[in-house]
Amino acid sequence: MTGTASQAATGGPLLEATGIHRHFALPRTSLFGSRGVRTALGGVDLSLDEGASVGVVGESGSGKSTLMRILLGLDRASSGEVRYRGRPIVPGKPRDLRWFRREAQIVLQDPLSSLDPRMTIASIIREPLVCLGVPEDHDARVVEVLEAVGLDPAWRTRYPYEFSGGQQQRIAIARAIAPRPDLLVGDEPVSALDVSVRVQILDLLQRLADEERFSLILVSHDLGVVHYLCDDVIVLRDGLVVERGRTADVFAAPQHPYTRALLRAVPQLPV
């Protein structure tokens, strides 16, 4: 485990974002007029405790992807700051954030496009260990994480296309947990999967979060997924948090009209 770093934390939140704004300049429409500005995020706060899980819910254009990029230090906030265990996360030279890359990993929506088709499973999973200079037996870790995600380690010489969508997502998860991150970010991690596979992957994430002890940020448009996996939820709309709270409370008694509309729009099975 990243024991030293964990112990260094003194009770504060694992990840804390305060007052995050992100503005994008729009293309010039007139030679003399000023450029328009689009506010993707208009002051978002988010705090994640060690071992906790938070869901970021929003529709397209809500700013959830922009927020995720800023939280991971992949994009610079126009104002506001992100701190991980008290250390600021600001995009800069790749090596400046290398320590953070070991701490925070990501699982993306479409496993087929996030896995290099010309690499074997073993080299895909080994890559972050090598790049981040993780000091342990890489081959042993590859076998270990493959077992953890429920794949036969003997398959590690195969290529991504030889696997089903659900298995590919397991490979992506194995790669993400290989460097033993303390924070895992899932960006719509089950949206591209079949319904029956979805639950298996959610269960896997839940189990791994316990076993490997990472905190979880789940970005999703799927309210059911967030309800299933996250203790807390924030609802984003047009770059603003319209509602936040314990997931159970927000789903049982949503306060903001938008949250209510969102919940109501999800088709329900007849009872």
Next chain:
Amino acid sequence: MSDGAGPLLAVDALTVELGGRKVVDDVSFAVDRGERLGIIGESGSGKTISALSIVGLAPEAATITGSIRFDGEEVLGRDDRRMSDLRGDRIAMVFQDPRTALNPVMRVGRQISEPLRLHRGLDRKAAAAAAVELCARVGLPDPDRIVRAYPHQLSGGQRQRVGIAMAMSCRPALLIADEPTTALDVTVQADVMGLLQQLVIEEGTALILITHDIALVSGVVSHIVVMRNGRIVERGAALDVARDPHHEYTQQLLEAARTTSWHGSSTNGDRP
């Protein structure tokens, strides 16, 4: 041609072979005039290939056997010319992703009225007027202006409304909608689904709704067939299947759908 007797669409022992593999295996179902049928399945279940076979759009490499009768006439094996007379006129389709289904360099109004010009021989002026009317019908804002827009200038929900307007333009007897709302936001999805339902009911159009989402379909269609690995594993009235599934696979699907549904566990006090 149309005498009102017998089902509108009768698919019998449809089998589609692609690359030596049976992707659709002995599938039979029928749709009556004005009936709404849901075909439920996950990826690889053969639901989309079945639908494409009905409109003659299955991959050319596919070997198709069995029978597909539309309005009493066999459509399987028809040549492409006679198939395209049917497509967009009596049978229309709405596809999953309106971004790829629409022509990016053609104004929306022209795309909507294209079936009318092709099948009904409307002239430019009449077609343009019809496009405005159809835009209003599918709830697009400012129809007079929006017919001159290009697809990229519209939102996802608006684009799908255009797709629906295009499909409904010739008042088809059968509409096949393949995952029509999967690419849309949830709130938009509810609106578009509502529109689709309202239109087919008002026009008396029969609907085949293809989806992976049992919850979505069960409120819209009267009957359901559940497909897996190219075969139909369960069929019945929508509510019966959703409440009391018999096949193990359907039970799994429902179980999976319920796991991520929260209304079972909470008090549902949010409905005004």
